[in-house]
Amino acid sequence: MNVALTRADFERVMVPNYAPQQFIPVRGAGSRVWDQEGRDYIDFGGGIAVTCLGHAHPALVAALTEQAGKLWHLSNVYTNEPALKLAARLVEKTFAERVFFANSGGEANEAALKLARRVAHDRFGPEKHEIIACEGSFHGRTFFTVSVGGQPKYSAGFGPVPEGITHVPYNDLKAVAARISHKTSAVIVELVIGESGIVPASHEYIQGLRELTRTHNAALIFDEVQSGIGRTGRLFCYEHYGVAPDILTSAKGLGGGFPIGAMLTTAEWAQHFSVGTHGSTYGGNPLGCAVGNAVLDIVDTPEVLAGVLSRADAMAAKLNAIGEKSGAFSELRYRGLWFGWQLKPEFAGRAGEVLAAAAREGVMVLLAGPDIVRMAPSLIITHDEMMEGLVRLERAVLSLFKG
Numbered sequence: 001m002n003v004a005l006t007r008a009d010f011e012r013v014m015v016p017n018y019a020p021q022q023f024i025p026v027r028g029a030g031s032r033v034w035d036q037e038g039r040d041y042i043d044f045g046g047g048i049a050v051t052c053l054g055h056a057h058p059a060l061v062a063a064l065t066e067q068a069g070k071l072w073h074l075s076n077v078y079t080n081e082p083a084l085k086l087a088a089r090l091v092e093k094t095f096a097e098r099v100f101f102a103n104s105g106g107e108a109n110e111a112a113l114k115l116a117r118r119v120a121h122d123r124f125g126p127e128k129h130e131i132i133a134c135e136g137s138f139h140g141r142t143f144f145t146v147s148v149g150g151q152p153k154y155s156a157g158f159g160p161v162p163e164g165i166t167h168v169p170y171n172d173l174k175a176v177a178a179r180i181s182h183k184t185s186a187v188i189v190e191l192v193i194g195e196s197g198i199v200p201a202s203h204e205y206i207q208g209l210r211e212l213t214r215t216h217n218a219a220l221i222f223d224e225v226q227s228g229i230g231r232t233g234r235l236f237c238y239e240h241y242g243v244a245p246d247i248l249t250s251a252k253g254l255g256g257g258f259p260i261g262a263m264l265t266t267a268e269w270a271q272h273f274s275v276g277t278h279g280s281t282y283g284g285n286p287l288g289c290a291v292g293n294a295v296l297d298i299v300d301t302p303e304v305l306a307g308v309l310s311r312a313d314a315m316a317a318k319l320n321a322i323g324e325k326s327g328a329f330s331e332l333r334y335r336g337l338w339f340g341w342q343l344k345p346e347f348a349g350r351a352g353e354v355l356a357a358a359a360r361e362g363v364m365v366l367l368a369g370p371d372i373v374r375m376a377p378s379l380i381i382t383h384d385e386m387m388e389g390l391v392r393l394e395r396a397v398l399s400l401f402k403g
């Protein structure tokens with residue numbers, strides 16, 4: 001088939017659950033991406049906080065191709081060296097003592113929620129199965145994780161949701177205290193709500209959740225699928241809080257663009273996932289784990305983590321200047337290289353227009369709902385790439401909002 005592929009083919013052959021931009025990217029290097037016409041874009045979206053080392057990083061390409069020439073897949077009937085190495089490093093670097101690998105964030109959360117219920121069931125019986133989650137949270141698109149996620153639009157219309165799930169307002173400790181009981185198996189929380197606009201949890205909230213879950217023998221689950229792997233200037237965001245969970249989930253940045261997910265937990269909790277209780281055909285495959293190891297080699301260094309914070313401040317200063325010039329934004333929230341740029345109420349609903357205008361000017365950004373422009377660039381974006389992207393973004397914003 002030698003026919004040129006076009007964006008029109010999307011409508012012809014793809015399920016219409018996405019609405020991709022009009023151009024088709026074909027190649028990337030660092031924080032720059034080229035489309036079929038050879039136009040270039042600065043990537044501030046990072047593939048939704050995934051490509052933490054940009055595109056085609058030589059070390060990741062080398063790790064993947066080297067492993068590709070050795071061994072791709074055997075299933076979990078066998079273990080493999082890249083998986084053992086990556087698990088050992090995650091154990092060494094975190095509160096965790098055991099790791100389960102999956103292929104995505106949603107699957108890592110699915111494993112976390114199943115483990116929490118299993119532990120509760122084994123220790124206290126079937127009545128202890130309730131899950132407390134936050135309004136506005138996002139935990140994935142499997143049916144269990146959309147049910148636990150706090151955005152009803154994602155679970156509506158798919159039939160009855162699993163029982164025993166409650167949603168409470170984010171950052172509201174009293175709401176959790178009022179809801180938690182001897183029937184609670186888990187409280188799941190994002191340390192920074194990503195899909196709802198980069199809203200960080202307060203320290204008191206996270207400390208309070210730790211105490212409440214301990215008192216009620218419930219699992220505290222941190223969903224670090226988006227916040228982890230250096231995004232906030234620490235390997236995992238929970239390090240900022242000095243509070244360890246019982247279960248933590250990682251994905252996105254962990255593979256730098258190669259699909260991988262991980263659930264981290266203690267030895268005591270892990271033993272409830274005994275042989276046969278849970279599994280995945282591809283989870284922990286050598287390719288994904290080899291890339292994960294290469295990602296950690298680079299991200300988990302003082303230079304890169306410190307670089308996240310300095311880059312973040314530089315980018316925030318310029319975004320604030322653009323925000324003022326345009327008069328369109330009420331607030332810029334950021335934690336490391338992770339930005340939520342809130343439109344003023346009079347411009348509500350127009351974040352999608354910003355994304356489209358940015359694409360026209362040659363810069364890729366993301367949304368967090370209709371009123372917030374989200375950005376999550378590479379953790380090692382160069383100064384020149386960043387400044388070029390910001391100049392383009394300024395043009396885009398001023399083309400819509402004249403200040």
Ligand SMILES: *Cc1c(COP(=O)(O)O)cnc(C)c1O
Pocket residue numbers: 103104105106107109138139140141190194195223224225226227251252
């Ligand atoms: C992206 C995301 C997920 C889902 O990850 P997938 O890899 O898309 O399944 C879960 N939780 C959070 C916080 C996320 O940002």
